[in-house]
Amino acid sequence: MSDDTFGSIAHRASLRSGDRVRVVASIVAALLFLFPVFWMVLTSFKLQKDIFTSPPTFIFTPTLENYVSYLQRSTIPHQMLNTVVVAFASGIISIVAGTMAGYALARLRIRGAGFLGVLILMSRGVPPIALAVPMFLVGRAFGLIDSHIILILAYCTFLIPYVMWLMRGFFKALPKELEESAMLDGCNRFGAFFKIIVPISVPGLLSTLIFCVILAWEELLFAIVLTNRVASTVPVAIVNIAGDTVNGANWGALTAVGTMTVIPVVVFALLVQKWLIQGLADGATKG
Amino acid sequence: MSSLKAAPVRTWHSRTERLTDFVSRWAFMSPAGLILLAMLAYPILYTFEISFSELDLSTFTATEWVGWDNYAEVLHDTRFWASLKVTGVYLLLSLPLQIVLGFGIAYLVNVEWAGRGVIRALFLIPMVVAPVVAGGVWRMMLDPLYGITNYVLGFVGLGPYDWLGDPWLAMLTVVIIDTWRWTPFVVLIGTAAIMALPRDIFEAAELDGANWWAKLWSITIPLLLPMIAATFIVRWLGAVKMFDIALAATNGGPGASTQVINLFIYEEAFRSLKFAESAAMAVIVLVGTMVLTAIFLRGSRMLEEMH
Numbered sequence: 293m294s295d296d297t298f299g300s301i302a303h304r305a306s307l308r309s310g311d312r313v314r315v316v317a318s319i320v321a322a323l324l325f326l327f328p329v330f331w332m333v334l335t336s337f338k339l340q341k342d343i344f345t346s347p348p349t350f351i352f353t354p355t356l357e358n359y360v361s362y363l364q365r366s367t368i369p370h371q372m373l374n375t376v377v378v379a380f381a382s383g384i385i386s387i388v389a390g391t392m393a394g395y396a397l398a399r400l401r402i403r404g405a406g407f408l409g410v411l412i413l414m415s416r417g418v419p420p421i422a423l424a425v426p427m428f429l430v431g432r433a434f435g436l437i438d439s440h441i442i443l444i445l446a447y448c449t450f451l452i453p454y455v456m457w458l459m460r461g462f463f464k465a466l467p468k469e470l471e472e473s474a475m476l477d478g479c480n481r482f483g484a485f486f487k488i489i490v491p492i493s494v495p496g497l498l499s500t501l502i503f504c505v506i507l508a509w510e511e512l513l514f515a516i517v518l519t520n521r522v523a524s525t526v527p528v529a530i531v532n533i534a535g536d537t538v539n540g541a542n543w544g545a546l547t548a549v550g551t552m553t554v555i556p557v558v559v560f561a562l563l564v565q566k567w568l569i570q571g572l573a574d575g576a577t578k579g
Numbered sequence: 580m581s582s583l584k585a586a587p588v589r590t591w592h593s594r595t596e597r598l599t600d601f602v603s604r605w606a607f608m609s610p611a612g613l614i615l616l617a618m619l620a621y622p623i624l625y626t627f628e629i630s631f632s633e634l635d636l637s638t639f640t641a642t643e644w645v646g647w648d649n650y651a652e653v654l655h656d657t658r659f660w661a662s663l664k665v666t667g668v669y670l671l672l673s674l675p676l677q678i679v680l681g682f683g684i685a686y687l688v689n690v691e692w693a694g695r696g697v698i699r700a701l702f703l704i705p706m707v708v709a710p711v712v713a714g715g716v717w718r719m720m721l722d723p724l725y726g727i728t729n730y731v732l733g734f735v736g737l738g739p740y741d742w743l744g745d746p747w748l749a750m751l752t753v754v755i756i757d758t759w760r761w762t763p764f765v766v767l768i769g770t771a772a773i774m775a776l777p778r779d780i781f782e783a784a785e786l787d788g789a790n791w792w793a794k795l796w797s798i799t800i801p802l803l804l805p806m807i808a809a810t811f812i813v814r815w816l817g818a819v820k821m822f823d824i825a826l827a828a829t830n831g832g833p834g835a836s837t838q839v840i841n842l843f844i845y846e847e848a849f850r851s852l853k854f855a856e857s858a859a860m861a862v863i864v865l866v867g868t869m870v871l872t873a874i875f876l877r878g879s880r881m882l883e884e885m886h
Contacts, residue, residue: 310791311690318687319694322701325763329704331727332716348727385614393611400604408608415619416816417868421844422861425854426625427618429639449619452611481603510709512823513841517849527711527823534715534827543719550712557707565700569767 329554336547343543358544359552367521368529368549375509375525375553378440382447383504387497389448390455395485397456398463399471409460412453423449424517431518438522446514451504462496463489499567502560509557526553623865629858636852649859659860661835662843665750669839670818673754673761678811680758681765682803686795688766689773699770702763710760714827717756718743746836749829753837756824761817765810772806773799808879815875819868840864 335343337354363369397405427446428437436442466489474484490497512527519525526549533546561568630649632641653659688698705713721728721742729739742752776799784794822841825831831838831846838846844864848857 314687314690315692318684318690318698321684321687322698325705325759326701328713328716328720328759329708331720335719344725346725347730348725389610389614392607396604396607400607402604402608414869417872418619418623419820419841419861419864419868421822421841422626422865423619423622425848425858425861426622426629429629429854430622430625432639445614445618448614452615456611506707510711512711512826513845527709530709530711530715531827534711534718535830541719546715546719550716553712554708558704561703561707562700565703568703569699569771
């Protein structure tokens with residue numbers, strides 16, 4: 293360092309200290325944003341008498357009471373299962389349908405592809421409540437209310453456009469020679485798509501699927517409108533616990549159920565974080 | 580799969596070949612097309628129909644055509660206007676806050692050091708907390724008696740505040756929860772955008788002796804503007820649909836002070852069973868959202884062309 297000219301030393305030193313401030317500030321920001329999650333997990337291991345204290349307790353004997361008792365005497369396990377079924381089914385259907393459509397928009401020169409693209413974008417502006425009312429009325433006529441299938445299809449309305457748009461951008465970036473050589477080798481369009489394009493897109497498809505599952509996992513409006521007991525999901529249960537004005541809020545149950553819903557998606561999200569972040573950025577710019 | 584068969588594939592002799600080609604193109608579109616027609620296009624059209632009809636509650640079907648009656652009724656309903664105002668206040672407070680905070684934190688995060696990846700990953704966590712969980716947990720933390728927020732604020736001599744009891748504080752509560760839930764999303768987009776900026780411009784500026792402030796104001800922010808605009812539009816499209824956080828945290832209260840439009844339409848439709856009026860409101864919101872989105876998109880295009 294001492295060999296450098298004086299000006300450059302001063303400049304570098306100030307840059308470094310500026311960077312240090314940014315590092316510390318970013319750590320503080322991250323911890324602040326994580327605190328509610330930490331507090332939720334912590335509270336879920338408290339007994340009722342440790343939850344309702346003023347000032348709040350930080351040191352206590354941890355217990356699984358909230359998990360065990362609430363799981364035993366409630367519909368949560370059933371609703372968890374519903375959530376898993378609906379989230380994965382709608383995610384998988386949307387990935388298959390959305391990927392094929394995204395490929396068609398990117399590569400197959402369909403007449404009106406540009407117009408379809410605009411329609412997909414506009415569908416993002418449709419308020420779900422404008423769909424929920426007619427879905428409820430029609431679903432009621434067909435006896436589909438409170439079934440998994442109507443919820444799965446309802447989730448496809450926002451998942452498919454999302455997948456189409458993301459995968460359209462993804463396929464546009466692939467070199468055209470890939471399918472051309474496959475088709476010269478005698479594959480038809482489907483062969484080229486399923487044997488060549490899909491296998492090389494697996495990482496992107498998987499992360500998009502995970503993103504779809506997360507979006508379906510936490511959806512509330514359609515779930516609350518279209519289901520009541522049989523096909524009801526965890527977000528509905530959480531609203532009911534949080535808004536229970538008769539018995540007062542059961543914070544132990546709320547945080548235990550909250551922790552159980554959050555942990556799987558956090559694990560998923562961290563597993564595919566690279567793709568997830570890229571997907572978010574692409575979804576913003578290309579959307 | 581011998582390459583000998585290659586020659587005939589690209590020729591368009593017969594009509595059947597052309598037909599097969601057409602069918603195979605549209606076969607790719609059809610699964611998505613069918614689902615979206617049935618579950619997206621048809622419900623929207625049906626909403627329009629209901630909004631001009633009277634709804635028979637014994638059969639739950641639209642019966643008589645009543646023209647603009649439902650719209651007239653809705654437009655004379657002060658609660659409708661009140662909830663639009665609530666939505667507007669919520670959007671005006673939370674969107675700029677999230678964009679500024681998100682890109683600000685992204686700038687802080689984007690220092691090259693060993694822990695940068697970990698910090699970024701940490702911001703993923705609040706982003707995948709279901710909005711209902713966020714609403715419920717924050718409601719607990721903001722509890723005037725046992726909540727930790729008032730306890731912490733007490734150390735700096737603030738409060739205690741009745742977060743969920745006062746109309747303005749309740750609105751602030753919804754904004755805080757929404758901002759907590761969605762700022763990390765903006766942070767992640769922001770860090771990706773900042774990392775994609777061309778490095779040579781910064782190096783050139785550094786050689787010219789520009790300090791960090793000059794670099795931030797005259798290079799980073801102008802270059803990021805298109806991305807900031809795009810993020811704003813994505814967040815706008817999400818925020819205008821907000822329903823879950825308000826329902827879980829405040830249930831629209833106290834009174835109707837945090838009853839955003841989606842919550843109001845939901846209550847009117849499924850608690851008061853006023854489906855026709857709700858459909859009219861949904862159509863108004865739909866058209867309004869489309870118009871504003873088109874304006875924002877045009878604005879962001881113009882911004883993109885300027886740079």
